[in-house]
Amino acid sequence: MPPSTTPTLRQQRLGTELRKLRERSGLSATAAAGLLGLKQAQISNIESGRYAVSADRVRTFARTYSCGDAELIEALAAMTGGRKRGWWDEYRSHLPSGLVDLAELEHFASELRVALVIHIPALLQTTDHARALFRTVFPPLQQYEIEHRLTHRIKRQGILHGAEPTTYTATIHEAALRMGFGGRDVAATQLKHLLGMSELSHVTIRVLPFGEANFHGTGQGIDYVAGAVPQLDTVQLDTHHGCEFLDGEAQLAKYRSVVDHMETSALSPEASRDLIHRIAQEL
Template identity: 75%
Template sequence: MPPSTNPTLRQQRLGTELRKLREQAGLTATAAAALLGLRQGQISSIEAGRYPVSADRIRTFARTYNCPDDRLVDALAAMTGGRKRGWWDEYREHLPVSLIDLAELEHHTRQFRVALVIHIPALLQTTDHARALFRAVVPPMRQYEIEHRLTYRMKRQEVLHSDSPAPYAATIHESALRMGFGGPATSSAQLRHLIDLSELPSITIRVIPFGQGAFPGTGQSVDYLAGPVPQLDTVQLDTHHGCEFLDAEAQLAKYRTVLDRLEHGALTARASRDLIHQISRQP
């Protein structure tokens, strides 16, 4: 199979992890290629995610690199093969690549931890709430672009309603509940939607009340997406230029700490539900 010129985030991550294993073994790409019976260019293409590899080859790489972590090797082997089409590929011509990669990442996530200050998490938004947000972006979107974004966002939310959904924990600042995007009717419906979702066994919603005071972070939205092993966790940040994905261990550790502190400063799930009820009844 020829190399791919546009590897997905998942393919790139597999290549990155193989590079890490090689570097931990103290091998250059040239030395690794000699041990594996490959060309140096093939090693580079595999580590860039451009060249598909089989599960058997992953295990060969791991043995050559003396990797003792069987769970990590099994997880990497499960990521192999050619790119499999998912529902998100239907939107590939209409949306930024980072959004397509995000949907694939969410599809494989084992646990979600998210934190937001100004906005409701995307996977918890109603259609009308999301539409109001898309209408406010700069530069403005055309109507057909808004509709593409809406259908895509609603499709992403199905990951929370599968037969065995991954646990989803959201920490939301009270300000996000009071922003009023879309007007009173849309805001009220969004709050009721949060209450309904919070009653699902796989979804936990905690609110940081105004009285809590200072909290860690800058108010930037954070999505911590857990992989099958901790080494394959990913942090996704929303920026003005699109999604940013982080996977360095120091970055993962930093955002785990941020989320731990945010959750510690939030109300319990039950008290949070009561606060959302209270806000929803206010005129």
């Protein structure tokens, strides 16, 4: 199979984790290739995510690299499967790659934890609220670009519905609840939607109220995406230039601590619902 010139984030991550296993074993790419009966270039292409790799081959790599972590090995094996396309792939020619990769990342997540200050989390936005946000993007988006982003965002929300929805925890600053994007009616409907979503057993919404002295954030949106095992967790940060993905051990520990602190500093889910309801009544 020829190498892929545009590996997805998930394919890149699998390759990265295989490289980490090799490096921990003390093997060079050349030495590993010799033990595995491959060429050094094939090892490089697999580790960069440019070559698809089977689940059995992942297990062979792990044995060769003396990895005894069975849970990690099976989690990596589950990340294989060739180049199967997901619904998000239809957007690769229409949206920035980071947004498409984020949808794929969310689809395979075991749990999602998000923390935002100015915005309502994307997976909890109504259609009208999301459309109002896309109209504020700079440089301005064309109408067809807005519609592509809008349908993509709504499809992402599918992981919170269905027979086996993803466990989801959102910590939202009170500022985001009072921004009023789209005007009074849109804002009121958005808050009502938050209240409805907060009643779902797998969704937890906590609000950081104004005046909370222990607020531990920078205003940057954080998505902490839990993988099948902790080693495969990923952090996604919202930036002015797009999505930024982090998976270093120290980075994961840092942002896990930040999200932990924000959650413990926020109101309880019940008190959060009361605050959301009061803000909605004030509109």
